[in-house]
Amino acid sequence: MLSYLLKRLIEMIPTLFGITLISFLIIHLAPGKPTDALSEMNPKMTPEARERLEKYYGLDKPVMVQYGLWLKRIVRLDFGESFSTDHRPVMQKIWDTQQPITERRLFITFMLNLMAMIIILLIAIPIGISSATHQNTMYDKITTTTVFVGFALPSFWLALLLMLLFGVYLDWLPISGLKSMQYDALPLWGKVIDRVKHLVLPLFVIAFGSLAADSRYMRSSMLEVIRQDYVTVARAKGLPEKTVIYRHAFRNALLPLITLIGLSVPGLIGGSVIFENIFGIAGMGQLFFNGVMARDYPLIMAILTIGAFLTLLGNLLADVGYMLADPRIRTEQ
Amino acid sequence: MKKESLSTLFWDRFKRNSLAVSGGVIVICLFVLAILAPLFSPFGPNDIDRNAILMPPDFRHPLGTDDLGRDVLSRMIYGARISLAVGFVAVGIATLIGIALGAVAGYYGGWIERLIMRFIDIMLTIPTFFLILAVIAFVEPSIWNIMIVIGLTGWMGVARLVRAEFLSVKERDYVLAARALGASDIRIIFRHVMINSMAPVLVSAVLGIAGAVLVESALSFLGIGVQPPTPSWGNILTLGKDNIEIAWWLSVFPGLAILITVLGYNLLGEGIRDSIDPRLR
Numbered sequence: 001m002l003s004y005l006l007k008r009l010i011e012m013i014p015t016l017f018g019i020t021l022i023s024f025l026i027i028h029l030a031p032g033k034p035t036d037a038l039s040e041m042n043p044k045m046t047p048e049a050r051e052r053l054e055k056y057y058g059l060d061k062p063v064m065v066q067y068g069l070w071l072k073r074i075v076r077l078d079f080g081e082s083f084s085t086d087h088r089p090v091m092q093k094i095w096d097t098q099q100p101i102t103e104r105r106l107f108i109t110f111m112l113n114l115m116a117m118i119i120i121l122l123i124a125i126p127i128g129i130s131s132a133t134h135q136n137t138m139y140d141k142i143t144t145t146t147v148f149v150g151f152a153l154p155s156f157w158l159a160l161l162l163m164l165l166f167g168v169y170l171d172w173l174p175i176s177g178l179k180s181m182q183y184d185a186l187p188l189w190g191k192v193i194d195r196v197k198h199l200v201l202p203l204f205v206i207a208f209g210s211l212a213a214d215s216r217y218m219r220s221s222m223l224e225v226i227r228q229d230y231v232t233v234a235r236a237k238g239l240p241e242k243t244v245i246y247r248h249a250f251r252n253a254l255l256p257l258i259t260l261i262g263l264s265v266p267g268l269i270g271g272s273v274i275f276e277n278i279f280g281i282a283g284m285g286q287l288f289f290n291g292v293m294a295r296d297y298p299l300i301m302a303i304l305t306i307g308a309f310l311t312l313l314g315n316l317l318a319d320v321g322y323m324l325a326d327p328r329i330r331t332e333q
Numbered sequence: 334m335k336k337e338s339l340s341t342l343f344w345d346r347f348k349r350n351s352l353a354v355s356g357g358v359i360v361i362c363l364f365v366l367a368i369l370a371p372l373f374s375p376f377g378p379n380d381i382d383r384n385a386i387l388m389p390p391d392f393r394h395p396l397g398t399d400d401l402g403r404d405v406l407s408r409m410i411y412g413a414r415i416s417l418a419v420g421f422v423a424v425g426i427a428t429l430i431g432i433a434l435g436a437v438a439g440y441y442g443g444w445i446e447r448l449i450m451r452f453i454d455i456m457l458t459i460p461t462f463f464l465i466l467a468v469i470a471f472v473e474p475s476i477w478n479i480m481i482v483i484g485l486t487g488w489m490g491v492a493r494l495v496r497a498e499f500l501s502v503k504e505r506d507y508v509l510a511a512r513a514l515g516a517s518d519i520r521i522i523f524r525h526v527m528i529n530s531m532a533p534v535l536v537s538a539v540l541g542i543a544g545a546v547l548v549e550s551a552l553s554f555l556g557i558g559v560q561p562p563t564p565s566w567g568n569i570l571t572l573g574k575d576n577i578e579i580a581w582w583l584s585v586f587p588g589l590a591i592l593i594t595v596l597g598y599n600l601l602g603e604g605i606r607d608s609i610d611p612r613l614r
Contacts, residue, residue, distance in 0.1 A: 152595035157588030270462030
């Protein structure tokens, strides 16, 4: 097991290398330079000043040399200095050590996605199982239809509708940020309630997108397992239906879902740009969006790299989960 | 003779599937609406009426007006053009790339296959939406660039599909027979093997259009997609967000249009799949 993990971790390195190379090339070869954005904003910028600036950032060197330099720094986890006017190290922007941990961008986005993922699983698995065990009943048809519409629903529109309903018309929930202005003055209990209120809408929106796909997947996986011989045997033995479903069928039906969870990581990360923009959350997605608008190469590269790393990690964890859950795979290794 | 009976079989199954038919009807309606936009829209998409700013829906403006007094219904009808164009062109690009890479990988195998598959794995690991954002922000955010970027980042599924299909078919007897008769690689690829993978590729293309429509609207919503004053469903929704406390109609209707469109393509795609091969259900 340990040697397998180690092998997989080492295998991640060339993939990560490939990802950074491709991202670097795409970003640096795309027309438009960071200095364009600066000179658009500042009409006094002379061509000489621009050249100096390009030299300062190393943009005058060939792309491969720039990539080499970037790679040299990245080994020390140094993502370089942001191109924005504050010139702060990119790492400080992502993981601001001067702020409490709950205010750091990577932490915010990571926790939001993690919580959403837990919610997805807690809801999708029971829905999938029950619509499989009640196949072709009214309940199954309703969930199937809901899921189908859920697939087609743009998440940012869902967010807008919920903001309209709960934020504007009913005025129950805040529509922006992760805490109120007077948060620090609140008693502990009030702080908790304030947090929860701010989290309800974003979490619901993040979770909803994957909910449809995952519950569907769970359903078809469960349907497949229910038809297997060992389930028939369990039934024939006279085991109660609950035991058959939850002890015999459920554990096997769960296997494909593990893979799906691993694969859904890039989607969750990508989606954070949209919902952080809508709900005004200061996370990685918002930082990336701002970085992209300012053509901040080091920041863009850093976030793409971190995103890819988290995705690979998600895949690895899925594989490990698969191994833990399925003895057949364990013995193969 | 054989071919005709196959397509009759397809139509029979398709017609019996009411959901698939309704998906098809939605898509056709959208086409008609988009092509004949000037006929259907009560106003020009960019007609500004200073006396009707942010008016709720009424008889004159069935879906209300926006912050410049433009008729939302008319803007949405013109916005359908953007959605259709982006969907088709982006998926066209993605499908062509996917077929080419998938065919080469599946047919030739060896190191070139390993290289292509590695490339696919890497592309799947980069959060695609981040990549699209990064590139779109650097190039001018025009409708053409959006189509190209969505296309360039969405071919991996098709490539995998085509490769898998090639792997399963290329050792069949009829392919070996064609090779024995001296057919060229190109001829074998296109005449004998590709035909078999067309059905799943078509299905994935139709479903891909739905995805492309969603990505375009998300980009336009974020303000880096289709630029105003050109109307798109996504950029009307941006106005909806900015005016969320005073103008609900700007948030509700364009999203509904996206939902119906995506639903239409999804129903159509799944319907085609079920009709081609009921076993895939």
